[in-house]
Amino acid sequence: MANSQPPIRNLKLIRPLVRGLHAYVPGEQPKIKGLIKLNTNENPYPPSPKVLAAVKNAADGRLRLYPNPTAQALREKLARLHGCKPENIIVGNGSDELLALATRAFVEPAPALIEPTAVVLRPRPWRYSVQYFTPSYSLYPVLAEIHGALASAIPLKPDFSLPSVAELKHGEMWEFHAALTFVTTPNAPSGRGYKTSELEKLCRAQRGVVVLDEAYVDFAEENALKLALRFPHVLVARTFSKAYSLCFQRVGYFVGHHDLIATLDKIRDSYNVNGLGQIAAMATLGDLKYYRANFKKIIAAREWLSRELTKLGFRVFPSRTNFILAKPPLFPAKEWLQKMRDRKILVRWFSAPEVRDYLRITIGTQAEAAALVKAARAIL
Numbered sequence: 558m559a560n561s562q563p564p565i566r567n568l569k570l571i572r573p574l575v576r577g578l579h580a581y582v583p584g585e586q587p588k589i590k591g592l593i594k595l596n597t598n599e600n601p602y603p604p605s606p607k608v609l610a611a612v613k614n615a616a617d618g619r620l621r622l623y624p625n626p627t628a629q630a631l632r633e634k635l636a637r638l639h640g641c642k643p644e645n646i647i648v649g650n651g652s653d654e655l656l657a658l659a660t661r662a663f664v665e666p667a668p669a670l671i672e673p674t675a676v677v678l679r680p681r682p683w684r685y686s687v688q689y690f691t692p693s694y695s696l697y698p699v700l701a702e703i704h705g706a707l708a709s710a711i712p713l714k715p716d717f718s719l720p721s722v723a724e725l726k727h728g729e730m731w732e733f734h735a736a737l738t739f740v741t742t743p744n745a746p747s748g749r750g751y752k753t754s755e756l757e758k759l760c761r762a763q764r765g766v767v768v769l770d771e772a773y774v775d776f777a778e779e780n781a782l783k784l785a786l787r788f789p790h791v792l793v794a795r796t797f798s799k800a801y802s803l804c805f806q807r808v809g810y811f812v813g814h815h816d817l818i819a820t821l822d823k824i825r826d827s828y829n830v831n832g833l834g835q836i837a838a839m840a841t842l843g844d845l846k847y848y849r850a851n852f853k854k855i856i857a858a859r860e861w862l863s864r865e866l867t868k869l870g871f872r873v874f875p876s877r878t879n880f881i882l883a884k885p886p887l888f889p890a891k892e893w894l895q896k897m898r899d900r901k902i903l904v905r906w907f908s909a910p911e912v913r914d915y916l917r918i919t920i921g922t923q924a925e926a927a928a929l930v931k932a933a934r935a936i937l
């Protein structure tokens with residue numbers, strides 16, 4: 558529907574920083590009949606029947622009540638799962654909310670960005686710095702920008718591996734004192750996995766807070782949760798969205814030192830996690846066997862798809878996630894996006910220079926993978 562309201566002329570109503578913002582662009586959610594949707598890393602399998610039953614049973618008169626403000630029962634269950642205390646865990650409206658809270662809690666807005674006439678940033682610019690590798694989750698720079706902090710993107714190596722601490726020290730861009738460092742592990746959008754031992758070296762070298770964003774870790778061979786319990790400045794981010802088929806409910810959590818967790822807890826909304834989301838997440842933890850069987854199917858489809866696309870001339874990076882990054886042959890990746898779409902297969906393409914030659918393909922069911930290979934053959 559066209560907007561019939563005239564535009565606001567008094568731009569002073571809106572903060573200059575917000576006026577100039579570039580918002581995060583989420584993947585498309587089109588409702589096209591018969592579409593094979595492989596663009597937003599959703600899980601192709603539904604939540605476990607026990608989860609669906611728990612949510613249905615809870616959809617009654619209780620909806621008039623506020624949910625538990627701290628997701629207490631869920632945090633207790635998560636604490637048992639991870640061998641820590643509920644005080645080491647904060648639950649969020651998706652892990653995205655917690656990534657935003659971390660930016661607000663640990664990073665100073667940069668005076669020169671908030672108020673262009675303010676004096677320069679020095680002497681300690683790292684207090685204003687949100688640091689991350691590139692490519693990685695494209696939300697991080699947006700969070701920095703919203704907060705008025707400095708976004709500092711440091712390139713991964715060409716094969717998307719992490720530079721070593723020695724290499725970071727050697728280069729001039731990495732800031733060991735950055736107020737906040739995000740590391741997507743396994744990496745998105747490349748799918749590359751990182752060894753806990755190399756993450757540990759990086760964490761040891763950092764002076765500011767480090768968030769290890771493990772959104773896809775259930776599809777990997779290693780996780781780095783122990784680092785969040787060992788180092789007071791390290792947080793691990795997890796989500797129920799990907800491996801646990803629960804994007805719709807928006808539940809994610811951080812694990813870390815109780816002081817960092819208490820800090821984030823201070824600045825969150827009182828009822829940040831909706832009641833049905835808490836119930837769904839609890840029921841999920843009660844049926845982990847179901848999800849582990851799905852991880853196996855997704856990993857098998859990932860390996861099959863990687864092999865088949867490689868045979869067709871795609872360059873596929875080894876993945877430890879539920880997606881692959883693949884450089885298609887013959888045409889530019891952006892053209893492949895459209896050609897696939899014409900065949901009712903939706904994948905993701907990013908315009909960022911480091912990844913513009915690639916398609917990111919979510920791993921669906923084996924049948925969806927087979928349909929994608931068939932479409933690729935037809936295109937070629």
Ligand SMILES: Cc1ncc(COP(=O)(O)O)c(C=O)c1O
Binds near residue numbers: 654694798808809
């Ligand atoms: C690396 C990474 N971290 C976090 C998230 C956000 O997950 P959630 O659904 O829990 O907000 C995503 C979602 O795409 C992601 O790719």
